[in-house]
Amino acid sequence: MVEPVAGVGRFKANYAVERKIEPFYKGGKVQLDQTGQHLFCVCGTRVNILDVASGAVLRSLEQEDQEDITAFDLSPDDEVLVTASRALLLAQWAWREGSITRLWKAIHTAPVAAMAFDPTSTLLATGGCDGAVRVWDVVRHYGTHHFRGSSGVVHLVAFHPDPARLLLFSSAVDATVRMWSLQDQSCLATMTAHYSAVTSLTFSADGHSMLSSGRDKICVVWDLRTHQATKTVPVFESVEAAVLLPEEPAPELGVKSKGLHFLTAGDQGLLRVWEAASGQCVYTQRQLPGPKQELTRCALAPSAGLLVSVTADHNLLLYEARSLQLRKQFAGYSEEVLDVRFLGPEDSHIVVASNSPSLKVFELQTMACQILHGHTDIVLALDVFRKGRLFASCAKDQSICIWRMNKAGKVACVAQGSGHTHSVGTICCSRLKETFLVTGSQDCTVKLWPIPEALLSKGASSDGGPVLLQAQATQRCHDKDINSVAIAPNDKLLATGSQDRTAKLWALPQCRLLGVFSGHRRGLWCVQFSPMDQVLATASADGTVKLWALQDFSCLKTFEGHDASVLKVVFVSRGTQLLSSGSDGLVKLWTIKSNECVKTLDAHEDKVWGLHCSRLDDRALTGASDSCVILWKDVTEEEQAEEQAKREEEVVKQQELDNLLHERRYLRALGLAISLDRPHTVLTVIQAIRRDPEACEKLGATVLQLRRDQKEALLRFCVTWNTNSRHCHEAQAVLGVLLRHEAPEELLAYQGLQASLEALLPYTERHFQRLSRTLQAATFLDFLWHNMKLPPLPVAPSAL
Numbered sequence: 001m002v003e004p005v006a007g008v009g010r011f012k013a014n015y016a017v018e019r020k021i022e023p024f025y026k027g028g029k030v031q032l033d034q035t036g037q038h039l040f041c042v043c044g045t046r047v048n049i050l051d052v053a054s055g056a057v058l059r060s061l062e063q064e065d066q067e068d069i070t071a072f073d074l075s076p077d078d079e080v081l082v083t084a085s086r087a088l089l090l091a092q093w094a095w096r097e098g099s100i101t102r103l104w105k106a107i108h109t110a111p112v113a114a115m116a117f118d119p120t121s122t123l124l125a126t127g128g129c130d131g132a133v134r135v136w137d138v139v140r141h142y143g144t145h146h147f148r149g150s151s152g153v154v155h156l157v158a159f160h161p162d163p164a165r166l167l168l169f170s171s172a173v174d175a176t177v178r179m180w181s182l183q184d185q186s187c188l189a190t191m192t193a194h195y196s197a198v199t200s201l202t203f204s205a206d207g208h209s210m211l212s213s214g215r216d217k218i219c220v221v222w223d224l225r226t227h228q229a230t231k232t233v234p235v236f237e238s239v240e241a242a243v244l245l246p247e248e249p250a251p252e253l254g255v256k257s258k259g260l261h262f263l264t265a266g267d268q269g270l271l272r273v274w275e276a277a278s279g280q281c282v283y284t285q286r287q288l289p290g291p292k293q294e295l296t297r298c299a300l301a302p303s304a305g306l307l308v309s310v311t312a313d314h315n316l317l318l319y320e321a322r323s324l325q326l327r328k329q330f331a332g333y334s335e336e337v338l339d340v341r342f343l344g345p346e347d348s349h350i351v352v353a354s355n356s357p358s359l360k361v362f363e364l365q366t367m368a369c370q371i372l373h374g375h376t377d378i379v380l381a382l383d384v385f386r387k388g389r390l391f392a393s394c395a396k397d398q399s400i401c402i403w404r405m406n407k408a409g410k411v412a413c414v415a416q417g418s419g420h421t422h423s424v425g426t427i428c429c430s431r432l433k434e435t436f437l438v439t440g441s442q443d444c445t446v447k448l449w450p451i452p453e454a455l456l457s458k459g460a461s462s463d464g465g466p467v468l469l470q471a472q473a474t475q476r477c478h479d480k481d482i483n484s485v486a487i488a489p490n491d492k493l494l495a496t497g498s499q500d501r502t503a504k505l506w507a508l509p510q511c512r513l514l515g516v517f518s519g520h521r522r523g524l525w526c527v528q529f530s531p532m533d534q535v536l537a538t539a540s541a542d543g544t545v546k547l548w549a550l551q552d553f554s555c556l557k558t559f560e561g562h563d564a565s566v567l568k569v570v571f572v573s574r575g576t577q578l579l580s581s582g583s584d585g586l587v588k589l590w591t592i593k594s595n596e597c598v599k600t601l602d603a604h605e606d607k608v609w610g611l612h613c614s615r616l617d618d619r620a621l622t623g624a625s626d627s628c629v630i631l632w633k634d635v636t637e638e639e640q641a642e643e644q645a646k647r648e649e650e651v652v653k654q655q656e657l658d659n660l661l662h663e664r665r666y667l668r669a670l671g672l673a674i675s676l677d678r679p680h681t682v683l684t685v686i687q688a689i690r691r692d693p694e695a696c697e698k699l700g701a702t703v704l705q706l707r708r709d710q711k712e713a714l715l716r717f718c719v720t721w722n723t724n725s726r727h728c729h730e731a732q733a734v735l736g737v738l739l740r741h742e743a744p745e746e747l748l749a750y751q752g753l754q755a756s757l758e759a760l761l762p763y764t765e766r767h768f769q770r771l772s773r774t775l776q777a778a779t780f781l782d783f784l785w786h787n788m789k790l791p792p793l794p795v796a797p798s799a800l
Contacts, residue, residue: 011591012573014599014639015620015632021352021362023627024048024057025314025332029071030297033078036304039316040081041332042069047083049095052318055330055367059098063091070111075121080138082124084112090126092138102141108132118159123182125168127154133170135182147180149187158201160224165207167224171198177212179227189227193220200298202244204260211262211276213242221260221276233279237266241298243307245273245321252323254282265295265309271324285324288373289413291357313356315371329369331360337623339382340610343391343405347614350621351391351411352629353379359393359403361411364631374401374413374466377423383437385429388615390414390455392437394424400439400469402455414455417469419447428485436472436509438494440482446496447471448509475511477504484526486536493550495536497524503538505550515553519546525567532575539566545580547592559590561597568611572620579620581608587622587632603630650676657681661688666702674710679717686730703737711738712750719759728767735760 028042038058039050045066049059063069065087072083074095081095084106092102106112108128115126123144124136133154135145152173160167166182177191177198196216203210209230210222215238221231245253245261253273255261260276269292273283297310300321307319314333319326334354343349343361352360359372359379377396384391394400402415422442429437434456440446450472478498486495487508494506503517503524522541529536534550545559545566564583572579577598578590587601587608603622610623620632653676660669666689673682692698706714714734721731738747747753 010573010636011598012577012589012634013636014634015587015589015601016635017603017630018619018633019364019631020603021334021367021629021631023314023333024050025310025316025330027296027314027333028069030308030310030316031072031074031299032301032304032306032308033074034076034301034303035078036301036306039308039318039330040072040074041316042072043332044068045085047072047081050330052328055328055369059095061093061095061098063087063089063100064103065089071113071115071126073115073117073124075117075138076119077121080117080121082115082117082138084115084126086111088112090136102138104141107134107143113153113155114157116157116159119161119163123159125157125159125170127157127170127172129153131172133157133168133180135168145180145182145185147178147185147187150174150178156198156201158203160207161203161205162207169201169210171201171212173197175214175216177201177222179224191222191227191229193222193229193232194218196238199239200241200243202242202262204244205247209260211242211244211260213239213264215239219262219264219274231276231279233274233276235264235266235272235274235281237264237268239264239266240294240296241265241309243298243300246302250322252283252325256282263298263300263307265298267292267294269293269295269311271295271298271307271309271319283324291376293358313358315358329371331362331369331371334360334627334629336609336625337627337629338378338380338609340621340623340629341382341384341391341612342614342619342621343384343388344409345388347388347616347619349405349409350629350631351382351384352623353382353393353610354623354627357395357397361405363409368409370411372403372411372413374403374416375399380423380425381427383427383429385434386431387434390429390434392427392429394427394439396423398422398424398441400424400427400437400449401466402437402451402469404455413466415452415467415469417449417471419471419474420445426482426484428487430491431487431489432491435491438485438487440477440485440496442481444478444480444482444498445474445476446482446485446494446506446511447475448473448511473509473511475506477506477511478502480523483524486527486529488529489531493529495527495529497527497538499523501540503527503536503548505536505553517546517548517553517555519555520544522565525565526569528569528571530571530575535575537569537571537578539569539580541565543582545569545578545590557592557595559595559597561588561590561600562586565607567607567609570611570613570620572613572617574617579611579613581611581622583607585624585626587611587620601632604628654681657685661685664692666692666698667705670702671706671710674706674713677713679720682714682717683721683727683730686734690730690733699733700737700741703734704741708746708750711742712752715750715756716752719756722760722763722767725767725770728763731760732764732767 025041026043030041046060046062048057051058063085067086074081081093083091088106090106091100094101110129112126122139124138126134131150133147150172154172156171158169168180171177175194179189181188194214196214198214200213213219219233220229223230243263263273270285294312300307305321307321309317316330318328336355339353341351350362357375361370375395379393379395389405392402398420399418404414405411420441424439424441426440436450449469477496478500480499482498484497497503501520505514520540524540526539536548538546543562547557562582566582569580581587585604589599604624606625608624612621618634623629670685673685689699718731721727
């Protein structure tokens with residue numbers, strides 16, 4: 001059975017990029033603005049500004065030196081953003097417009113590692129890898145203070161929240177916190193309680209207390225009046241960030257009394273709330289399935305009531321601050337994308353498997369992201385059942401999971417199974433009905449897993465936890481890793497492709513061998529059945545795609561064009577064309593009948609592991625090792641319509657041109673010909689003018705009435721005509737008009753004049769040499785004619 005497809009009977013000719021999901025965060029600081037509408041984060045050489053509501057990157061700010069950003073900070077009034085790069089330059093941005101308002105040298109002798117604004121948004125403190133702390137006035141544009149004394153990298157700076165006290169705090173790798181007085185320009189106190197790097201400093205609302213967290217698994221509460229530690233709270237995890245919560249009851253977080261409560265994020269991967277006075281943990285976030293994901297950052301936007309935390313695999317999680325209810329998820333960096341699929345009955349979502357145990361599901365319309373936890377090791381492959389709501393994944397943890405997306409777009413794990421003894425590298429779902437799936441593994445076996453009836457009933461819910469899957473059949477199929485399995489459209493045949501350079505055909509459900517496809521010189525990465533014909537396509541590391549007949553296992557066609565391994569192949573246009581992706585980063589469109597590569601799509605920079613087509617056959621999805629997922633749109637019909645409209649317009653213009661020439665309206669004819677940007681048509685008009693009895697005057701009058709851009713185009717055309725001896729006379733005539741009547745200053749202002757003259761000179765010299773030789777020959781001939789002594793003609797005898 002085949003789904004109806006768009007453009008039936010038509011070959012595809014081209015795809016265009018409709019949307020690109022790129023990395024926007026690769027580690028480092030994240031910061032919310034005061035309204036909670038924008039999220040700022042670092043991605044290599046850029047600071048990206050995300051719209052929290054849509055997840056879209058609104059702006060990408062990059063300094064002129066194009067060096068990695070080492071630190072940034074947004075002012076408390078949300079007006080000024082300052083970035084620091086490895087080139088030791090500080091840039092002040094009007095970030096809403098995306099423009100740099102000021103650029104200056106950091107004066108640090110090593111890159112800036114940390115920076116922070118004061119509460120008034122006028123002073124900026126920078127901590128450098130050279131151990132220095134500097135303070136800048138960003139309004140009046142000068143440096144105000146330079147503090148020395150820290151040993152090693154200063155990775156943390158923070159101003160006291162009361163601007164009247166003019167206090168600055170810093171911490172370096174020596175695990176001490178230093179308090180600097182801007183008024184006295186000296187160090188007021190050195191506070192030591194940590195035995196490892198201090199990771200965050202945060203202040204109470206009254207400004208009398210400060211909380212510091214460290215990787216030594218403790219948080220310390222300091223009294224800023226006495227500069228002494230008043231409480232040391234052991235938190236039993238390496239803390240990357242601690243945030244003081246507002247001093248108000250929050251029953252959902254276990255905050256029932258007044259007093260200091262703080263939230264920690266660390267290597268256990270859970271947000272926890274602590275009461276400072278008792279040192280007790282009053283709230284612990286629920287553990288998600290799968291391996292622990294260390295939290296690397298945490299930031300609070302109190303006025304917006306939002307909290308953002310960052311996991312070690314660069315996922316950004318946005319919570320309601322009062323309840324820690326998850327509000328949004330953003331996938332900052334997918335690393336190597338291993339597989340992609342369309343999801344939903346109308347392909348409204350996509351699911352992405354990357355170098356991670358978690359899956360990412362994106363809604364295409366809003367780009368809202370869900371991060372799915374279920375596997376404990378890297379997910380290697382995906383496949384979707386026919387209706388689009390149920391899909392399956394397999395991973396290095398030797399397990400498989402089945403996931404269901406409800407009508408609201410929420411995805412949950414509904415079944416799990418294990419049984420393979422090595423990584424499960426490929427999975428395929430049944431095509432006719434949601435009855436079974438097949439997996440292939442590095443243990444050289446395939447397993448057939450029936451879908452329990454409980455999953456398929458309409459009243460089934462995921463509240464009871466995942467159902468356990470049991471394999472119905474296991475078959476050793478190859479002598480090496482099985483890289484791909486495919487189920488035929490009728491669910492009666494199974495194809496397997498292996499590293500042993502062969503593909504095999506099996507009868508289902510018995511897994512009985514029917515035949516072997518041999519011919520590739522390297523291992524196979526993908527096998528795929530045609531939706532219409534009894535044909536199998538295979539993609540191999542030898543750089544070729546082959547088509548095989550299922551009746552006699554013979555090779556029908558071989559497609560060569562990729563420079564490296566072909567990793568995926570799919571049928572499109574109802575089985576008449578192929579899309580293939582390879583290690584060379586290219587996606588190629590092939591027409592089977594002609595063996596021709598119709599189009600090469602080059603948008604990835606690394607291996608394209610994932611390739612899938614929508615059920616309407618009008619879009620394609622690719623995912624690659626460059627961490628990018630690209631949604632492609634079939635633009636064949638649009639391009640054909642544009643081409644047809646263009647042809648019709650050209651016919652109309654050509655007819656109009658013929659009419660103008662017939663009516664001897666040379667100025668309009670020449671202007672129309674130039675607008676068509678066809679040198680030969682313009683040449684025809686010039687020739688028509690020169691055939692006129694008053695050619696010289698007509699040509700001069702017509703050319704001089706053209707606009708300047710038209711004259712520039714005419715000069716470019718002259719360069720082309722001048723290369724041919726048959727058309728050089730027209731070129732020289734136009735050139736003569738321009739040189740005689742245009743002022744030198746105007747000619748010099750022509751765009752590309754120098755290049756045009758350099759191209760005109762050698763051919764013009766050659767034409768004049770040819771004319772000189774012709775003139776010499778003609779003169780010699782004339783001389784011979786005049787000097788010939790012809791015998792007198794005999795006089796005819798007079799008639800008698």
